[in-house]
Amino acid sequence: MNDRYSLIEELSQPYAQLTGKSVAVAKEALNNMTSSEIGLVRDRCLAQGYLRLSQSDIAQAETAARRLLNVNQRLAEAVVDRAADQAMFQAELDSRRIPEQQAQAKELEQHDRAIFAWACREFLFANVEANFVALKDKFPGQPLRMDEIQLAFDSDELSNLIPATPAETQQYQAERVEEYNRWLKSLDEESLRRIARENGRAVQRSSEWQTYQARRMKEMLEPPPPPLPWRNPQTGELWDAAFFRRMGMTDVPLFTKFVKKYRSQITARLNGLDKEI
Numbered sequence: 001m002n003d004r005y006s007l008i009e010e011l012s013q014p015y016a017q018l019t020g021k022s023v024a025v026a027k028e029a030l031n032n033m034t035s036s037e038i039g040l041v042r043d044r045c046l047a048q049g050y051l052r053l054s055q056s057d058i059a060q061a062e063t064a065a066r067r068l069l070n071v072n073q074r075l076a077e078a079v080v081d082r083a084a085d086q087a088m089f090q091a092e093l094d095s096r097r098i099p100e101q102q103a104q105a106k107e108l109e110q111h112d113r114a115i116f117a118w119a120c121r122e123f124l125f126a127n128v129e130a131n132f133v134a135l136k137d138k139f140p141g142q143p144l145r146m147d148e149i150q151l152a153f154d155s156d157e158l159s160n161l162i163p164a165t166p167a168e169t170q171q172y173q174a175e176r177v178e179e180y181n182r183w184l185k186s187l188d189e190e191s192l193r194r195i196a197r198e199n200g201r202a203v204q205r206s207s208e209w210q211t212y213q214a215r216r217m218k219e220m221l222e223p224p225p226p227p228l229p230w231r232n233p234q235t236g237e238l239w240d241a242a243f244f245r246r247m248g249m250t251d252v253p254l255f256t257k258f259v260k261k262y263r264s265q266i267t268a269r270l271n272g273l274d275k276e277i
Contacts, residue, residue: 014050
């Protein structure tokens with residue numbers, strides 16, 4: 001209440017000058033105003049020079065301004081610090097991802113090179129960098145796949161690739177024969193007799209042959225298995241063909257584990273294709 005009375009007393013003379021009325025009339029008008037309206041009158045008087053701030057008011061305003069400046073400065077510093085922290089966190093996160101991204105890129109490169117080499121042999125392309133780049137451009141942003149390459153080859157979309165040289169063609173054919181013979185050696189006698197009665201071309205298009213090729217492709221893309229020892233490292237027991245035949249008949253789960261770990265080496269051991277060192 002005292003503050004309102006003091007403010008009206010302070011504003012009576014300046015408001016009279018502002019409105020051109022007498023001090024008494026100005027004071028009565030101020031008494032009829034709300035506190036908000038009186039505050040507006042004070043601001044008008046200050047703005048038009050009819051009222052000057054006291055030294056205490058000036059000091060209070062300067063203190064408030066400094067406080068506001070300090071608050072704004074602290075807010076700005078907090079924003080900058082937060083942005084810097086976020087940038088540092090993102091940089092650290094990116095740096096941690098670099099080895100993972102490099103490993104993924106290397107794995108993709110190995111996968112694509114293996115598929116490309118297989119496609120060169122199957123479709124008689126030259127195994128040269130220009131063909132690899134052209135094939136990758138044909139399937140951008142994705143790993144190479146033999147089924148997609150097959151479709152593109154059948155639709156004559158790969159006619160721009162450099163064909164294999166006579167020497168490469170001879171090598172590819174020899175590799176096909178070797179692969180086919182390796183598959184034959186992995187079959188049992190009943191399957192071999194059936195194949196002997198069938199046309200060779202039809203056999204090579206059979207589901208069994210396709211399954212074998214798919215398994216071989218998977219092996220090519222997986223890390224190489226460890227070498228299959230000839231003796232048990234703990235007991236010294238001989239791991240020859242007879243040992244694995246017995247295991248295949250008496251302990252199928254264990255035999256399956258050996259096949260998963262050593263893959264085609266088990267087949268080679270059973271068919272006598274490797275020799276004890």
